[in-house]
Amino acid sequence: MMLHVFTEEPSIKNVFDVILPKILPEGTFFKVYPHQGKQDLEKAIINAIPQISRIPGSKILITRDQDSGDCVAIKNRIIELVGDKCYCDFYVRIVCRELESWFLGDLEAVRSAYHRFKPENYRGKSDFRNVDMISSPNKYLLKIIPELAGRDHLPKLEVSETIAPFMNLEKNTSSSFTNTISAVRRLAGKKDV
Secondary structure (H helix, E strand, O other), rough: EEEEEEOOOHHHHHHHHHHHHHOOOOOEEEEEOOOOOHHHHHHHHHHHHHHHHOOOEEEEEEEOOOOOOOOOHHHHHHHHOOOOOOOOOOOEEOOOOOOHHHOOOOOOHHHHHHHHHHHHHHOOOOOOOHHOOOOOOHHHHHHHHHHHHHOOOOHHHHHHHHHHHOOOOOOOOOHHHHHHHHHHHHHOOOOOO
8 A cells, every 4th residue: 555645834743754654654755745835736636646656556645734614615625626526545635724733732842842832731722632733833832932932933844853752642732632643554455542
């Protein structure tokens, strides 16, 4: 089997490169295709998926950030773009709100990556009851990680590369993360744990 992962942005590739080998059965290969935004991803869905999906043993996962959009509408739009031009199993997963929500769902991983961060200061806060609802998770991370103090913008590639190796696949509180992991397991023919 070959899992082809289409993503909206390069930073999530860092996460998939670390977590997919932990999920996929031995002998399963994967390739992550990062894109430069939503329009670039949509072009790839239209142009690349028909050819890639014809390769024997292919499975496809498409991920896109929700941002401020409606999850169901975004997912339906992507399924519509795929249409009947995909010849293998595929799943679409919307990352609610954006990749950084996955990091907020695993505060221990954030602490392991950034040693001055204190997860106990945030765990009980109401925002953390549903991290997928935090409207600007990238700004939230920028605000709470001491090592990033003074920056105007979150260095997304750097942060994803730093946190990804410490992510716990079973204890993340982001529903978006756990739904994406479940989709990968199903595509690989594995049952959820």
